[in-house]
Amino acid sequence: MFKEIIKPSLILFLVCAIMTGALAYVNSVTKPIIDENNIIAEQESLKNVYNDADNFLDAKTAEELKSEGIDVGDNIEKIYTAQKDGQSVGYVVAVFSSGYGGQMKILVGIDNDLNIEGVSLTNHNETPGLGANAADPKFTDQFLGKAPETTYNVVKSVPNNENEIQAITAATVTSKAVTKGVDEAVALVRLMAGGA
Amino acid sequence: MAERKKSFSVLLNGLIKENPTFRLLLGMCPSLAVTTMAKNGLGMGAAATFVLVGSNLVISLIRKIVPDKVRIPAYITVIATFTTIVQLLMAALLPEINKQLGIFIPLIVVNCIIFARAEMFAQKNGPFLSVLDGLGMGAGFTLAITIIGSVREILGAGTWMGIPVTVNLFEPAIMFILPPGGFLVMGFLVALFNKLTNKKDRNAECETGCGVGCPGCSKAVNGGEA
C-alpha cells in the first residue's frame, strides 16, 4: 500500500510544492517590474499619438462613460485625458476596428479644438507589406490637423478635399477600418469637448 | 582526459549531429511560427535553452527519487515551472520580444525537444552531463531557428536583425514572412542539411527520428503510463 500509492503521491506532491514555491518567489520578484513595464509602455504609446501632452490620466472605459449618460460608439475601449502642465488639453481615445486580419486597436490623440494630434495602430494582425502599412506614419499622418465636420472619406486617388484619406494600395479594407475607428474617436471627443 | 572528451562531444552533439530542428525534426511549431525575424529566433532559442538546461538539471537530480508511476506528471511539472519562470523573466526584462513571441513562450512546455531530452538524456545521466546536453541542444535549436529567421527576414523583408541589407538588390517577397514561407524555407533548409551531412548517417537516424517528430516523443511520454 505504502509503496504502491502513498509514496509516489507524496513525492509528486513534494515536487509540485517545491516547484510552485519557486514560481511564487520568481513571480513576487518580477511582478512589480512587469507592472511598471506595462505602465511605461502604455504611457509611451499614448505619448506617441499626443506628443504635446506630458501626462495622461483618468482612463475611463466605455461602460463608465455610458453610465455618465454619454453616447459612446460601440467600438470605443476607453478614453484618456491628456494633460500639459497640469491643464487638460485633449484626449486620447482607444478604439477597436475590424480590419482584414481581425480586430485591431487604434489610438487617436485629439485636442479640445478637435485637432487630430496623432493616430497609431497598437495591436493589429494585418498582412505584412500590405495592410500592415497602415501603421506607417505615411498613412496615419494624413489624419493630422483639423478633424472634418463630417466623417472621413477614403479615396483611391490623390485626395482633393480636407476630409479625404488616400487608401493604401491593395489594402482598402484596412484603410477603411482605420478611418472608421478615427471617425468614432472624433465623434466621441466632439461630444465630450465640443459640446462645452 | 576521456571524461573531458565525452563532455565536449555531449555539448557538440546537439549542434550538428543531432540538431533538434533539422535532424530530429522536433519542436516544429515554434521553428515555423516565430521565425519571421532573425531576432525572434534568437529570443525564442534563448528562452528554450533556459528551460532545457533548467529542466535537464532538476530532472537529472530527482531521477532516482521519483517513482516510475508519477514520473511523467513530475517531469511535466518541472518543465512547466521553468517555462513559467522564463515567461515571467521575459515579460520583466525583454517586454518587446516577449510581445512578439506571444503564446509561443508558454508553449515551450509542450515543445518536444524538452521532453525528449528529459526522457532520452537527463533520465539516464548525471546532472553535469545533463546540463551540457541542455546547453548543446539549446544552442542547436537557437542556431537552427535563427538561420530560418534570417533567411525569411532577408528574403521577405529585406532586413536582417532589423537592419536593411538588400537595399536595391531585389524587391523583398512578402510571402516569405507569411505562413507559407515558413514551410517553404524549412523544407529547403532540411533538404540542404540532408545534402550536406553524411547520407548513411542520416538513414540510421531516420529509423528513430525523421518524419515521426513529436508523435515519436509522445510515445516516450506515455510509454511509462500505458
Place this chain on the structure above:
Amino acid sequence: MKELFAILIGAMLVENFVLTKFLGICPFLGVSKKTSTALGMSGAVVFVLVLSQAVTWLANEYLLVPNKLEYLQTITFILVIAALVQFVETVLKKLMPSLYKSLGVYLPLITTNCAVLGSALIFVERDYTFVESVVFGFAAGLGFTLALILFSGVRERLETADIPEAFKGMPITLIAASLVSITFIGFAGLIIS
C-alpha cells in the same frame, strides 16, 4: 449568435491552427500519411479540444483568477490537459470500446499537441466567455481536421512522385504544406463586420 459564428469561421478557416498559426504541426506532419489515420487523429483532437477548453476555462475562472494566481496558468493548464487525456482514455476504454478502438492510439499523442494548450492560452488572451471558448475549441479542432485531411490527400500522391534524393521525406512534405498553406491565405478577410 453572430459572434459565435464569427469565431467558428475564424478559427476554422481564417486563422487555421495548422496552416496559419503553426499550432499542432507535429501531428500534422506525423500522421497525415494516410487519410484514415488522419481521420482518427482529427477525431481525437476535436474531442479532447472541446473537453479541455471547457475544463481549463472553469479552472481559470474559478480557481486561478479569483486567487490572483494567473502566473500558474501554464502549469495548471498542461497538468489539467494531461490528466484529462488520461481520464478520457480510461473512460473510453471501459465504456465505449469501439470508439476507443478507433481513437485510442491517438489519444496519448494529444497531450503534447500544442493546439490544445494553445487554444487554452488564446481564450485567456482574448477574454472569451465559457461558450465562446468551447466553440473556439471545436472550430479549431475542425480546422485541424480540415487541414489534416486535405493534406493527407496531397501526401498520398507524393508517395509515388519522383523526387530528388535530398528532398525525400520531410523536405518535400514541408514544401507541399507550404503550397496548401498559400490556399488558406485566401480566407483572410473573410470576416469583415
